[in-house]
Amino acid sequence: MHLLTSVGELETGELPFENASIWSETVPGSDTQLSASRAYTLSLSPQLIYTQSQLLPTLVSSKVYRQLEFQAVGSWWIYKPEAGEGSRLYRVPGSREDVFADDMISMKSKRTLMRFLRHLGQSQSDTSEEGGIPSEEEGLDTSLLEYLTTKFQVPAELHEPLLSLCLSQASLTQTPASYALPRIKRHLTSIGVFGPGFGSLSVKWGGGSEISQVGCRALAVGGGVYVLNTGVKSLEHSTEQEAVEDARIQLQLTNDELIKTKFVVGSNWDLPEEARPSCECDKVARSISVVSSPFESLFPVTAEGGPVPVGAVVVFPGSSLGHADDSPPVCTLVHSSETGECPAGQSVVYSSVSIPGPGGQLMIENAVQKLLEMAADPNAKVLWSLRYTQLGRSSVDGTPVPNITCPSKNVICLPPASLDLAFDDSLIDTVKNAWELIMGEEASQHEFMQFEDREGAYNEE
Amino acid sequence: MSESTSTNTPKPSSSVKLVLLGEAAVGKSSLVLRFVNNDFQENKEPTIGAAFLTQKCSLPTRTIKFEIWDTAGQERFASLAPMYYRNAQAALVVYDVTKPSSLTKAKHWVAELQRQASPGIVIALVGNKLDLTNDGIDTAGEAPAEADGESAADGEEAAGENQEEQDVASGDARKVPTREASSYAEEEGLLFFETSAKTGVNVVDVFTAIANAIPESSLKSGRGAGAGTGQTSLGSGRPADDSRVNLGERGPATAKEGCAC
Numbered sequence: 001m002h003l004l005t006s007v008g009e010l011e012t013g014e015l016p017f018e019n020a021s022i023w024s025e026t027v028p029g030s031d032t033q034l035s036a037s038r039a040y041t042l043s044l045s046p047q048l049i050y051t052q053s054q055l056l057p058t059l060v061s062s063k064v065y066r067q068l069e070f071q072a073v074g075s076w077w078i079y080k081p082e083a084g085e086g087s088r089l090y091r092v093p094g095s096r097e098d099v100f101a102d103d104m105i106s107m108k109s110k111r112t113l114m115r116f117l118r119h120l121g122q123s124q125s126d127t128s129e130e131g132g133i134p135s136e137e138e139g140l141d142t143s144l145l146e147y148l149t150t151k152f153q154v155p156a157e158l159h160e161p162l163l164s165l166c167l168s169q170a171s172l173t174q175t176p177a178s179y180a181l182p183r184i185k186r187h188l189t190s191i192g193v194f195g196p197g198f199g200s201l202s203v204k205w206g207g208g209s210e211i212s213q214v215g216c217r218a219l220a221v222g223g224g225v226y227v228l229n230t231g232v233k234s235l236e237h238s239t240e241q242e243a244v245e246d247a248r249i250q251l252q253l254t255n256d257e258l259i260k261t262k263f264v265v266g267s268n269w270d271l272p273e274e275a276r277p278s279c280e281c282d283k284v285a286r287s288i289s290v291v292s293s294p295f296e297s298l299f300p301v302t303a304e305g306g307p308v309p310v311g312a313v314v315v316f317p318g319s320s321l322g323h324a325d326d327s328p329p330v331c332t333l334v335h336s337s338e339t340g341e342c343p344a345g346q347s348v349v350y351s352s353v354s355i356p357g358p359g360g361q362l363m364i365e366n367a368v369q370k371l372l373e374m375a376a377d378p379n380a381k382v383l384w385s386l387r388y389t390q391l392g393r394s395s396v397d398g399t400p401v402p403n404i405t406c407p408s409k410n411v412i413c414l415p416p417a418s419l420d421l422a423f424d425d426s427l428i429d430t431v432k433n434a435w436e437l438i439m440g441e442e443a444s445q446h447e448f449m450q451f452e453d454r455e456g457a458y459n460e461e
Numbered sequence: 462m463s464e465s466t467s468t469n470t471p472k473p474s475s476s477v478k479l480v481l482l483g484e485a486a487v488g489k490s491s492l493v494l495r496f497v498n499n500d501f502q503e504n505k506e507p508t509i510g511a512a513f514l515t516q517k518c519s520l521p522t523r524t525i526k527f528e529i530w531d532t533a534g535q536e537r538f539a540s541l542a543p544m545y546y547r548n549a550q551a552a553l554v555v556y557d558v559t560k561p562s563s564l565t566k567a568k569h570w571v572a573e574l575q576r577q578a579s580p581g582i583v584i585a586l587v588g589n590k591l592d593l594t595n596d597g598i599d600t601a602g603e604a605p606a607e608a609d610g611e612s613a614a615d616g617e618e619a620a621g622e623n624q625e626e627q628d629v630a631s632g633d634a635r636k637v638p639t640r641e642a643s644s645y646a647e648e649e650g651l652l653f654f655e656t657s658a659k660t661g662v663n664v665v666d667v668f669t670a671i672a673n674a675i676p677e678s679s680l681k682s683g684r685g686a687g688a689g690t691g692q693t694s695l696g697s698g699r700p701a702d703d704s705r706v707n708l709g710e711r712g713p714a715t716a717k718e719g720c721a722c
Contacts, residue, residue: 213544
């Protein structure tokens with residue numbers, strides 16, 4: 001791989017990204033299998049969406065779901081290194097049927113696993129809190145590893161597979177049981193909600209970016225205005241004392257246009273420096289790789305009558321990559337060309353590891369190489385990759401979601417976005433809080449994100 | 462079994478996504494309104510509230526159902542997101558024959574389409590507001606601005622396409638010669654028409670020409686459910702929708718699956 005472009009030390013004040021660099025198999029202009037750039041739609045927010053996420057009813061009530069196309073994320077895989085030629089990807093059983101059908105787990109282990117899964121299921125009915133595990137349950141303040149071994153004697157061969165189901169970006173010993181159990185349960189209970197054999201979705205053409213584009217269009221159709229690729233350069237509060245209720249904030253945009261507004265809402269990276277609260281962020285290493293293989297074996301239809309999955313999760317435990325047992329896993333989300341993100345015959349691999357910088361990038365490179373060895377033909381290779389550090393909020397340590405802040409009057413600062421690999425529903429609560437601040441007394445709970453169709457909007461002017 | 466379906470076989474029907482592009486106030490929405498509703502509104506407000514309009518166009522061998530995407534006014538800020546162009550099989554790039562800068566803008570949009578849209582997209586360049594030119598008034602000699610609706614439709618078509626020299630002196634508001642735009646269209650391989658959304662001149666012809674120009678190979682049968690809803694799954698030659706998940710179809714499986722033993 002050759003380094004094409006290194007963005008190097010990006011101003012972190014501008015974007016929640018650092019140290020971006022682009023790598024390519026071949027130098028530009030020479031013979032390459034990479035297609036024209038318009039054949040690709042790569043996403044900086046490729047999160048998968050669990051079928052029970054609150055995002056889905058929100059997209060439905062706001063009516064924008066009709067312009068989105070949802071596809072299934074199917075199998076979870078885990079890399080199991082063995083001596084010699086024995087290394088392979090192991091398909092993690094994601095449902096009771098899967099467990100019964102699995103021929104790698106011993107009968108004894110299956111019984112233990114079933115006991116654990118039953119416990120998870122029962123703990124749901126025991127509590128009124130949705131998705132909650134009874135807080136009085138003992139052992140939740142320990143790590144997932146300790147919980148599994150001491151409470152259920154779950155055999156070691158199942159530890160990493162269970163960890164993968166909660167998409168934890170920390171190791172078994174660093175992942176709290178209180179974090180892991182609700183997420184494993186979420187995985188299991190999400191399967192079958194929208195069809196057999198899958199429990200999570202991805203949005204065609206690039207995930208989160210597609211949702212925001214559809215939102216922008218809905219806004220425009222409703223009479224609002226959005227401007228792309230333009231930021232806020234400076235922000236000035238009105239100095240006039242009178243008519244405080246109607247005071248406007250003057251903004252200078254990065255295209256030098258001046259606009260006045262009653263409210264400004266954004267994350268740290270959207271607000272100009274003088275209006276920005278300080279922010280402590282977690283960092284992860286990420287990469288987007290275009291690979292010259294369709295990875296067909298990663299996308300089996302997981303249940304009779306189910307859709308063809310377009311996404312697969314492949315987890316590489318830190319130890320499987322030659323690192324210490326408590327080093328974090330590399331999580332990859334593989335998208336087939338059916339997502340519309342790349343041409344047929346290729347795939348896009350989104351990778352993440354919670355070690356920012358060169359160390360993390362090395363782990364990712366290693367993992368993607370293993371992925372190619374395990375699931376692609378020998379000639380397959382990474383054609384192009386973007387490597388970067390992403391700033392945001394890690395959820396593994398159990399700290400609550402920070403509230404929105406108001407660094408000055410009518411300036412609303414949203415907390416850093418979640419680095420979770422699945423869509424984090426707390427974002428919806430955050431947006432709702434901002435909406436309530438803006439609407440004031442007019443905010444009524446049942447109107448949030450509820451939009452009626454305009455009369456005739458779908459067949460006439 | 463085959464007997465019951467063999468009679469009265471309807472013509473094959475295909476949905477085609479068509480996007481509108483062009484400078485603000487050249488009459489994009491008015492063209493569509495004329496095509497879809499055979500209606501015209503004087504002093505129309507900039508477009509809001511319009512997302513999609515659909516209209517069928519019947520050809521001898523097939524029916525084309527246009528799914529027409531309006532810009533909803535976003536061209537003002539050069540803020541059309543990629544999803545707007547995606548899978549569009551046709552584009553109507555509109556300029557105002559009385560405003561040279563709008564042709565320049567139209568050329569920018571054509572370049573943008575050639576860069577961003579599907580390679581096989583059919584692009585029609587349309588000079589609108591023909592009613593404000595000498596080509597657009599009928600023989601009764603009404604002032605251009607008051608040229609009457611439907612009655613003027615016949616007879617002007619030939620003039621609109623062929624006349625090259627314009628008489629600017631006689632109250633003709635034309636600023637873009639037909640030849641300038643048509644030769645550009647020819648160079649770029651675009652369909653070309655001059656129209657009046659106000660009188661209706663050439664409007665249906667534009668859409669019929671687009672329908673005829675769309676290659677058979679890029680059409681697939683309408684899916685019914687997707688038509689008119691803006692779903693962007695049309696005609697890109699991918700396999701059928703076997704990967705699509707419908708949010709309306711909650712499966713029968715309960716939330717307990719996987720853990721209720």
